Amino acid sequence: MAALGSRGTVTEATGFSAEQDVQKLRGAMKGAGTDEAAIIEVLSHRTIAQRQSIKEAYKQAVGKDLADDLKSELTGNFEKVVIGLLMPAPVYDAYELRNAIKGAGTEEACLIDILASRTPAEVKAIAATYSKEYGKSLEEDVCGDTSGMFQRVLVSLLTAGRDESTSVDEAQAKQDAKEIYEAGEARWGTDEVKFLTVLCVRNRNHLLRVFEEYQKISGRDIEDSIKREMSGCLEDVFLAIVKCIKNKQAFFAERLYKSMKGLGTTDSVLIRIMVARAEIDMVDIKAEFLKMYGKTLHSFIKGDTSGDYRKILLELCGGEK
Numbered sequence: 254m255a256a257l258g259s260r261g262t263v264t265e266a267t268g269f270s271a272e273q274d275v276q277k278l279r280g281a282m283k284g285a286g287t288d289e290a291a292i293i294e295v296l297s298h299r300t301i302a303q304r305q306s307i308k309e310a311y312k313q314a315v316g317k318d319l320a321d322d323l324k325s326e327l328t329g330n331f332e333k334v335v336i337g338l339l340m341p342a343p344v345y346d347a348y349e350l351r352n353a354i355k356g357a358g359t360e361e362a363c364l365i366d367i368l369a370s371r372t373p374a375e376v377k378a379i380a381a382t383y384s385k386e387y388g389k390s391l392e393e394d395v396c397g398d399t400s401g402m403f404q405r406v407l408v409s410l411l412t413a414g415r416d417e418s419t420s421v422d423e424a425q426a427k428q429d430a431k432e433i434y435e436a437g438e439a440r441w442g443t444d445e446v447k448f449l450t451v452l453c454v455r456n457r458n459h460l461l462r463v464f465e466e467y468q469k470i471s472g473r474d475i476e477d478s479i480k481r482e483m484s485g486c487l488e489d490v491f492l493a494i495v496k497c498i499k500n501k502q503a504f505f506a507e508r509l510y511k512s513m514k515g516l517g518t519t520d521s522v523l524i525r526i527m528v529a530r531a532e533i534d535m536v537d538i539k540a541e542f543l544k545m546y547g548k549t550l551h552s553f554i555k556g557d558t559s560g561d562y563r564k565i566l567l568e569l570c571g572g573e574k
Contacts (some may be wrong), residue, residue, distance in 0.1 A: 261532035272309035289561040297568035331562040335527035343378040369493035373413035378527025403486040409453040416456040430466035506541040513557040
């Protein structure tokens with residue numbers, strides 16, 4: 254595994270000075286009109302850690318909160334990206350989950366995208382941040398807003414108890430594959446608990462073996478079986494777990510593609526992935542995107558968005574290749 258952050262398109266700015274950046278941002282917001290280009294130039298080329306320094310320096314110099322000042326100047330999707338960039342990762346994830354839960358109806362895609370793709374350590378940090386920021390338990394909020402088997406899968410993911418070793422128990426892998434097969438393809442009605450127990454608990458290497466064994470037993474890819482056996486949010490969450498185990502960057506590439514392909518753009522998904530992954534693995538997500546769709550992520554974003562929103566996303570995307 255590459256060191257965390259080394260596969261991001263956003264990297265540390267050299268010769269960084271929080272004070273100079275504060276001056277630039279203040280200049281961008283002074284007087285009539287806003288200099289969006291200056292805001293983009295600063296915020297899309299600083300790491301999350303550097304942005305925190307800028308926030309502190311801004312508060313010190315101006316006596317106001319940078320996010321509040323930017324909110325009063327900006328609007329729409331551009332504002333959403335900028336505000337997201339100012340948050341540390343667990344704070345941003347917690348904020349996204351809170352927004353997904355608290356409106357009328359729940360944005361299940363957000364719950365799935367975040368909880369199926371984050372590591373156990375990341376999930377623990379998100380849950381702790383959530384209760385600190387909102388004075389509520391993330392698990393209770395998720396339970397209040399979801400139901401049935403879908404809820405049980407999310408709660409299992411929230412316990413962040415997935416085995417993190419790399420060992421594969423061959424006999425157990427065969428047994429797991431057999432049990433999933435017998436719980437699904439081989440019977441009337443599907444015993445989803447068996448899927449949950451295996452998919453939410455076992456480590457990645459072990460699951461990759463389980464998927465191979467499953468293919469042998471059933472003659473199908475596990476993803477095809479999940480599509481045949483399940484529907485709705487439950488199908489979505491199990492598919493997301495499997496895809497993230499197989500190749501997390503390909504999962505994000507597909508989510509980005511689907512957020513832009515066809516009529517209209519699902520901006521919430523596009524923004525969430527671009528902001529959350531820019532510093533982690535955007536280089537690899539772009540490579541997967543090109544491999545899967547024969548077009549660059551850059552060209553898709555360019556064709557699907559406009560204005561300052563487009564400009565900042567393209568900076569986060571980092572170049573055409």
